Amino acid sequence: MKEQDNAEIIIAEVLAGNREAFAILVDQYKSGLYRLLLGLGASHQDAQDLAQDTFIQAYQKLRSHNEQSSFAAWLYAIAINRFRSQKRRKAFSFSGGSILEERDQTPTPEERYMIKENKLELQKKLARLPERYRIVLLLRYTNELTYEEIAAITGMTLHQVKNRLHRARLKLKKQWPKPKEDSNEKIGLPHTR
Template sequence: MQDDNELVRLVLGGNQQAYARLVDKYKGRIFAHLYRMIGQRQDAQDLAQEVFTKAYFKLDTFHPDGNFSAWLYRVAANHCLDELRRRKQTVKTLGEEVELIDAKTPEDELLQKEQKQLLLRQVKDLEEEYRSVLVLRYIDQLSYKEISKALELPTTTVQMRLHRARKKLREGLEKGGASIYEMPQI
């Protein structure tokens, strides 16, 4: 199987099938990322199509030895942020697809559901700069370096924002009467 950079070279050489392979490889991840940021399924699908179109026309700006995945996430994140600024709406970062930890009793399940709702509200209430690094790190499971490239920030800034985001999240949860250690995994 060809690596991403080889596929990019083929696309730049005029091979549209190579781009179709890149889209197939990344469409699910990009859609999921956009859905977490925008909170609406149809909007996320529309944005994903726009991202892949935009990426196709900007492909000549991709450095041939770079990390295509990080570059594509950066295009997606920037496009989504532009759209959110245009709409001036509240960002939803986490969908309802968050899995519940196995609960043994109905009481445990109810408690877990309430905790999940509290956690989702707290994440939603975070400022966008903190919410975006949390989503990229804990939902999309990107490394600090990949987040740094995707958001065009120094790695130390990413680490600092994650630290502050976790602190704000912890404080918000404690105000709501919960501890971050009691929360279901997101």
């Protein structure tokens, strides 16, 4: 069964009076929602608070959800709107929290250090991007939404979503340093020092 179909069944149960069924949706979407908010620049505490507020608002407005559209897209749109609203009211502190989850493997201490450093570096680079680019990158790659779902959340056309993702990737790529190549190494000559 597709995730969307499952969400619609749960929504129907909630609307029929089974309030506890909403907890299933919370469990299913809480980590993706939290990572999205962290990626947008919310601190750890702000991301938790906004995620909770988003679920409360989604529960209260569940009858207004259009079953033809993805529940995830609808939920993330609420979260983005709550984030923007809160951002206008107070300054967020960038936390440097991770938008990437570590795998359940046992890396060596050196690997753990490198993973942590790479995640922090990615977070810093994402934070430097304008919000319009960060949102599409996070929705696409962290929350794995389709172009159509991103368009529904952001109000952009499909073409605009693809264009913005392309530009966002280019801007992110420009932030990474280019490896310096020694001209002697390029042509196979040894170093002369």
